[in-house]
Amino acid sequence: MTKPAHSPTLVVCRDDQHASETVAKMFADLIRTQADAVLGLATGGTPVPAYRELVRMHREEALDFSDVVSFNLDEYVGLAPDHPQSFRYFMQEHLFDHINIAPANTHVPDGLSNDSDEHGRGYEKKIAEAGGIELQLLGIGHNGHIAFNEPGSPVDSRTRVVDLAEDTVQANARFFESIEQVPRQGITMGIGTILESRRIVLLATGSGKAEAVQRAIEGPSEPSHPASLLQQHPSVTFVIDDAAASHLA
Ligand code: PGA
Numbered sequence: 001m002t003k004p005a006h007s008p009t010l011v012v013c014r015d016d017q018h019a020s021e022t023v024a025k026m027f028a029d030l031i032r033t034q035a036d037a038v039l040g041l042a043t044g045g046t047p048v049p050a051y052r053e054l055v056r057m058h059r060e061e062a063l064d065f066s067d068v069v070s071f072n073l074d075e076y077v078g079l080a081p082d083h084p085q086s087f088r089y090f091m092q093e094h095l096f097d098h099i100n101i102a103p104a105n106t107h108v109p110d111g112l113s114n115d116s117d118e119h120g121r122g123y124e125k126k127i128a129e130a131g132g133i134e135l136q137l138l139g140i141g142h143n144g145h146i147a148f149n150e151p152g153s154p155v156d157s158r159t160r161v162v163d164l165a166e167d168t169v170q171a172n173a174r175f176f177e178s179i180e181q182v183p184r185q186g187i188t189m190g191i192g193t194i195l196e197s198r199r200i201v202l203l204a205t206g207s208g209k210a211e212a213v214q215r216a217i218e219g220p221s222e223p224s225h226p227a228s229l230l231q232q233h234p235s236v237t238f239v240i241d242d243a244a245a246s247h248l249a
Contacts, residue, residue, distance in 0.1 A: 008202075008217060008236040012245045016205035017049060019241045023137065023203050024053035026237075028063050030135050036067040038127075040136030040189075040197055041095075042147070043072065043087040046205055047137060048094055055098040065101040069130050071123075072108040073138070073147035074188035077161055079111045085175050086111060109159065109187040116187055120159035124193060136197035140204050140212050143167045144225035148188035155229050157190030191229050200236045202227065207243040214247035 013019040027050075030037050041047075057063040072087055081088040088108040096106055107126060113119035127133060138146050143165055149157065150165040164172075164184055173179040194200065204213050216227035217238065223229065230236045 006231055006234050006236070008230060008238050010217070010245075010248075011237060011239045013239065013241050016241050019203060019205050019239050020047075020049035021053050022239050023047075023050045023201055024057065026201055026239075027054060027135060027137075028057050028061075031063060031065065031068055034134065035064065036069065037134045038130045038132065039068060039070045040133040040194075041070050041072045041091065042137045042139050042203075043074075043090045044139045046139045046203055050137075050203065051095040054095065058099045063099075065099045067105075068101055069105045070101065070107065071127055071130070071133060071189075072106075073136075073194075074186050075109040075111040076183040077111050077116075077185035077187055078183045081108075081111075085181075109189075111183075111187060113187070116161045120161075120187065123159045123189075127193070133197040134199065136194060136200045138194070138200060138202040138227075138230075140202060140209055140216065140227050141165075141168055142171060142208060142212055144212050144215060144227045146191070146194060146202075146226050146230070148186035149191050149194075149226045151224050151226060153191050153223055153226050155195070155223065155232065156192040158192055159187065159189050161185055161187050191223075191226060195229070195233050197233075198235065200230060200233055202230065202236065202238050203240070204238065204244040205241045207246060209240075209244045210247040213238065213240055213244050214249075218249060 075087045079086040215225045221228045221231040
Protein backbone atom coordinates (compact mmCIF):
# COMPACT_ATOMS: atom_id res chain seq x y z
CA MET A 1 0.00 0.00 0.00
CA THR A 2 1.06 3.60 -0.54
CA LYS A 3 3.55 4.76 2.03
CA PRO A 4 2.22 7.49 4.33
CA ALA A 5 3.80 10.74 3.30
CA HIS A 6 2.56 12.97 6.11
CA SER A 7 1.89 12.89 9.83
CA PRO A 8 -1.26 14.69 10.89
CA THR A 9 -1.13 17.50 13.42
CA LEU A 10 -2.51 16.25 16.71
CA VAL A 11 -4.43 18.49 19.12
CA VAL A 12 -5.47 16.70 22.31
CA CYS A 13 -8.04 18.49 24.45
CA ARG A 14 -9.10 17.68 28.00
CA ASP A 15 -12.73 16.97 27.08
CA ASP A 16 -15.18 16.99 24.23
CA GLN A 17 -16.35 20.53 24.92
CA HIS A 18 -12.82 21.89 24.50
CA ALA A 19 -12.26 19.78 21.41
CA SER A 20 -15.52 21.10 19.93
CA GLU A 21 -14.60 24.71 20.75
CA THR A 22 -11.19 24.19 19.13
CA VAL A 23 -12.80 22.99 15.92
CA ALA A 24 -15.41 25.77 15.95
CA LYS A 25 -12.60 28.31 16.33
CA MET A 26 -10.77 26.87 13.31
CA PHE A 27 -13.90 27.45 11.22
CA ALA A 28 -14.52 30.90 12.73
CA ASP A 29 -10.92 31.99 12.08
CA LEU A 30 -11.27 30.89 8.47
CA ILE A 31 -14.57 32.73 7.99
CA ARG A 32 -13.15 35.90 9.57
CA THR A 33 -10.21 35.93 7.17
CA GLN A 34 -12.14 34.71 4.13
CA ALA A 35 -15.79 35.71 4.22
CA ASP A 36 -16.69 33.57 1.20
CA ALA A 37 -14.91 30.44 2.43
CA VAL A 38 -16.09 27.06 1.19
CA LEU A 39 -16.66 24.74 4.15
CA GLY A 40 -16.99 20.96 4.15
CA LEU A 41 -19.42 19.87 6.86
CA ALA A 42 -20.25 16.63 8.64
CA THR A 43 -23.13 15.14 10.61
CA GLY A 44 -23.36 12.64 13.48
CA GLY A 45 -23.36 13.00 17.23
CA THR A 46 -19.79 14.28 17.43
CA PRO A 47 -20.04 17.68 15.69
CA VAL A 48 -23.20 18.84 17.51
CA PRO A 49 -21.34 20.82 20.23
CA ALA A 50 -19.06 22.40 17.60
CA TYR A 51 -22.10 23.62 15.66
CA ARG A 52 -23.62 24.92 18.91
CA GLU A 53 -20.45 26.94 19.45
CA LEU A 54 -20.59 28.36 15.90
CA VAL A 55 -24.21 29.39 16.50
CA ARG A 56 -23.12 31.11 19.73
CA MET A 57 -20.35 32.94 17.87
CA HIS A 58 -22.85 34.08 15.26
CA ARG A 59 -25.22 35.43 17.93
CA GLU A 60 -22.74 36.88 20.39
CA GLU A 61 -19.71 37.72 18.28
CA ALA A 62 -21.37 38.56 14.95
CA LEU A 63 -19.67 35.72 13.09
CA ASP A 64 -21.00 36.36 9.60
CA PHE A 65 -21.95 33.45 7.35
CA SER A 66 -23.66 35.53 4.66
CA ASP A 67 -21.07 34.74 1.96
CA VAL A 68 -20.06 31.31 3.22
CA VAL A 69 -20.65 28.26 1.00
CA SER A 70 -20.99 24.73 2.42
CA PHE A 71 -20.91 21.18 1.13
CA ASN A 72 -21.91 18.27 3.33
CA LEU A 73 -20.18 14.93 3.09
CA ASP A 74 -23.08 12.58 2.73
CA GLU A 75 -26.77 11.70 2.98
CA TYR A 76 -28.86 8.58 3.49
CA VAL A 77 -30.28 7.11 0.30
CA GLY A 78 -34.07 7.10 0.48
CA LEU A 79 -34.58 9.84 3.06
CA ALA A 80 -36.23 13.09 1.99
CA PRO A 81 -34.78 16.40 3.19
CA ASP A 82 -37.67 16.82 5.63
CA HIS A 83 -37.16 13.37 7.20
CA PRO A 84 -36.00 14.03 10.79
CA GLN A 85 -33.07 11.61 10.41
CA SER A 86 -31.88 12.96 7.08
CA PHE A 87 -28.58 14.79 7.15
CA ARG A 88 -30.19 17.82 5.47
CA TYR A 89 -32.65 17.99 8.36
CA PHE A 90 -29.77 17.61 10.85
CA MET A 91 -27.88 20.52 9.30
CA GLN A 92 -30.94 22.79 9.36
CA GLU A 93 -31.67 21.85 12.97
CA HIS A 94 -28.14 22.14 14.36
CA LEU A 95 -26.64 24.94 12.26
CA PHE A 96 -28.25 26.45 9.16
CA ASP A 97 -31.54 27.57 10.77
CA HIS A 98 -29.61 29.50 13.44
CA ILE A 99 -27.05 31.40 11.35
CA ASN A 100 -27.23 33.77 8.38
CA ILE A 101 -25.95 31.40 5.71
CA ALA A 102 -27.79 31.77 2.38
CA PRO A 103 -29.91 28.63 1.83
CA ALA A 104 -28.77 28.46 -1.81
CA ASN A 105 -25.15 28.30 -0.62
CA THR A 106 -25.72 25.11 1.40
CA HIS A 107 -25.31 21.76 -0.34
CA VAL A 108 -26.14 18.27 0.91
CA PRO A 109 -26.20 15.28 -1.46
CA ASP A 110 -29.73 14.33 -2.54
CA GLY A 111 -30.77 11.00 -1.04
CA LEU A 112 -33.75 10.79 -3.39
CA SER A 113 -31.95 11.30 -6.69
CA ASN A 114 -33.13 8.93 -9.47
CA ASP A 115 -29.76 9.10 -11.17
CA SER A 116 -27.15 8.96 -8.45
CA ASP A 117 -24.20 8.72 -10.86
CA GLU A 118 -25.26 11.94 -12.51
CA HIS A 119 -26.01 13.53 -9.14
CA GLY A 120 -22.58 12.51 -7.83
CA ARG A 121 -20.83 14.01 -10.86
CA GLY A 122 -22.90 17.18 -10.50
CA TYR A 123 -22.00 17.44 -6.80
CA GLU A 124 -18.30 17.18 -7.60
CA LYS A 125 -18.71 19.80 -10.31
CA LYS A 126 -20.39 22.21 -7.90
CA ILE A 127 -17.54 21.80 -5.42
CA ALA A 128 -15.01 22.52 -8.18
CA GLU A 129 -16.99 25.53 -9.45
CA ALA A 130 -17.09 26.94 -5.92
CA GLY A 131 -13.27 26.80 -5.92
CA GLY A 132 -12.86 23.61 -3.89
CA ILE A 133 -13.30 23.01 -0.17
CA GLU A 134 -11.04 25.10 2.05
CA LEU A 135 -11.62 23.28 5.36
CA GLN A 136 -13.33 19.90 5.58
CA LEU A 137 -14.72 18.63 8.89
CA LEU A 138 -14.72 14.87 9.41
CA GLY A 139 -15.84 12.45 12.10
CA ILE A 140 -14.64 8.87 12.29
CA GLY A 141 -16.58 5.62 12.59
CA HIS A 142 -15.58 2.80 14.92
CA ASN A 143 -14.58 0.91 11.79
CA GLY A 144 -12.45 3.80 10.54
CA HIS A 145 -14.99 5.11 8.03
CA ILE A 146 -14.87 8.76 7.01
CA ALA A 147 -18.19 10.08 5.73
CA PHE A 148 -19.86 6.89 4.39
CA ASN A 149 -16.58 5.60 2.95
CA GLU A 150 -16.57 2.20 4.59
CA PRO A 151 -13.54 -0.12 4.85
CA GLY A 152 -12.34 -1.04 1.36
CA SER A 153 -13.20 2.35 -0.17
CA PRO A 154 -10.57 3.22 -2.78
CA VAL A 155 -8.31 6.20 -2.18
CA ASP A 156 -9.46 7.72 -5.47
CA SER A 157 -13.20 7.16 -4.92
CA ARG A 158 -15.60 9.99 -5.83
CA THR A 159 -19.13 10.95 -4.79
CA ARG A 160 -21.24 7.82 -5.20
CA VAL A 161 -23.84 5.52 -3.65
CA VAL A 162 -22.42 2.96 -1.21
CA ASP A 163 -23.72 0.14 0.97
CA LEU A 164 -23.39 0.93 4.66
CA ALA A 165 -21.34 -1.45 6.80
CA GLU A 166 -23.29 -3.40 9.41
CA ASP A 167 -21.25 -1.61 12.09
CA THR A 168 -22.44 1.75 10.74
CA VAL A 169 -26.10 0.67 10.61
CA GLN A 170 -25.83 -0.48 14.23
CA ALA A 171 -24.03 2.67 15.38
CA ASN A 172 -26.65 4.90 13.74
CA ALA A 173 -29.65 2.88 14.96
CA ARG A 174 -29.64 5.04 18.11
CA PHE A 175 -31.07 7.90 16.04
CA PHE A 176 -33.99 5.80 14.70
CA GLU A 177 -36.94 4.09 16.38
CA SER A 178 -35.67 0.68 15.29
CA ILE A 179 -32.69 -0.71 13.42
CA GLU A 180 -35.00 -1.73 10.54
CA GLN A 181 -35.58 1.95 9.82
CA VAL A 182 -31.89 2.71 9.25
CA PRO A 183 -31.24 3.10 5.52
CA ARG A 184 -28.78 0.55 4.13
CA GLN A 185 -27.20 2.86 1.60
CA GLY A 186 -25.74 6.33 1.56
CA ILE A 187 -24.52 8.78 -1.03
CA THR A 188 -21.12 10.09 0.00
CA MET A 189 -18.20 12.17 -1.16
CA GLY A 190 -15.38 9.77 -1.97
CA ILE A 191 -11.98 9.55 -0.32
CA GLY A 192 -10.56 11.23 -3.44
CA THR A 193 -13.07 14.07 -3.06
CA ILE A 194 -12.17 14.54 0.61
CA LEU A 195 -8.42 14.45 -0.08
CA GLU A 196 -8.83 17.36 -2.52
CA SER A 197 -9.89 19.68 0.33
CA ARG A 198 -7.12 22.13 1.11
CA ARG A 199 -7.28 21.45 4.84
CA ILE A 200 -8.98 18.69 6.81
CA VAL A 201 -9.92 18.56 10.49
CA LEU A 202 -11.05 15.30 12.05
CA LEU A 203 -12.94 15.61 15.33
CA ALA A 204 -13.20 12.52 17.55
CA THR A 205 -14.33 12.38 21.15
CA GLY A 206 -14.87 9.61 23.67
CA SER A 207 -13.15 6.31 24.40
CA GLY A 208 -15.28 4.50 21.82
CA LYS A 209 -13.22 6.20 19.10
CA ALA A 210 -9.79 5.55 20.67
CA GLU A 211 -8.95 2.44 18.67
CA ALA A 212 -10.14 3.92 15.36
CA VAL A 213 -8.07 7.06 16.02
CA GLN A 214 -4.99 5.03 16.90
CA ARG A 215 -5.20 3.02 13.67
CA ALA A 216 -5.82 6.16 11.63
CA ILE A 217 -2.69 7.87 12.96
CA GLU A 218 -0.29 5.05 13.78
CA GLY A 219 -1.45 2.23 11.53
CA PRO A 220 -0.60 1.60 7.90
CA SER A 221 -2.29 3.87 5.36
CA GLU A 222 -4.66 1.49 3.61
CA PRO A 223 -8.32 1.27 2.50
CA SER A 224 -9.14 -1.34 5.19
CA HIS A 225 -9.12 1.63 7.61
CA PRO A 226 -10.30 4.59 5.50
CA ALA A 227 -9.24 7.30 7.99
CA SER A 228 -5.64 6.08 7.67
CA LEU A 229 -5.74 7.29 4.06
CA LEU A 230 -5.69 10.83 5.49
CA GLN A 231 -1.96 10.21 6.04
CA GLN A 232 -1.69 10.91 2.31
CA HIS A 233 -2.87 14.52 2.73
CA PRO A 234 -0.39 17.27 3.70
CA SER A 235 -2.69 19.28 5.97
CA VAL A 236 -4.77 17.21 8.36
CA THR A 237 -5.42 18.06 12.01
CA PHE A 238 -6.89 15.53 14.44
CA VAL A 239 -8.69 17.37 17.26
CA ILE A 240 -9.48 14.76 19.89
CA ASP A 241 -10.18 14.58 23.59
CA ASP A 242 -8.14 12.66 26.17
CA ALA A 243 -10.48 9.67 25.94
CA ALA A 244 -10.14 9.38 22.16
CA ALA A 245 -6.35 9.78 22.50
CA SER A 246 -6.03 7.02 25.09
CA HIS A 247 -4.74 4.32 22.70
CA LEU A 248 -2.04 6.47 21.09
CA ALA A 249 1.56 5.52 21.77
P1 PGA B 1 -20.74 9.96 15.34
O1 PGA B 1 -20.42 9.46 13.87
O2 PGA B 1 -20.27 11.36 15.41
O3 PGA B 1 -22.23 9.86 15.46
O4 PGA B 1 -20.00 9.06 16.25
C1 PGA B 1 -19.18 9.76 13.32
C2 PGA B 1 -19.04 9.04 12.01
O5 PGA B 1 -19.61 7.95 11.85
O6 PGA B 1 -18.35 9.57 11.14
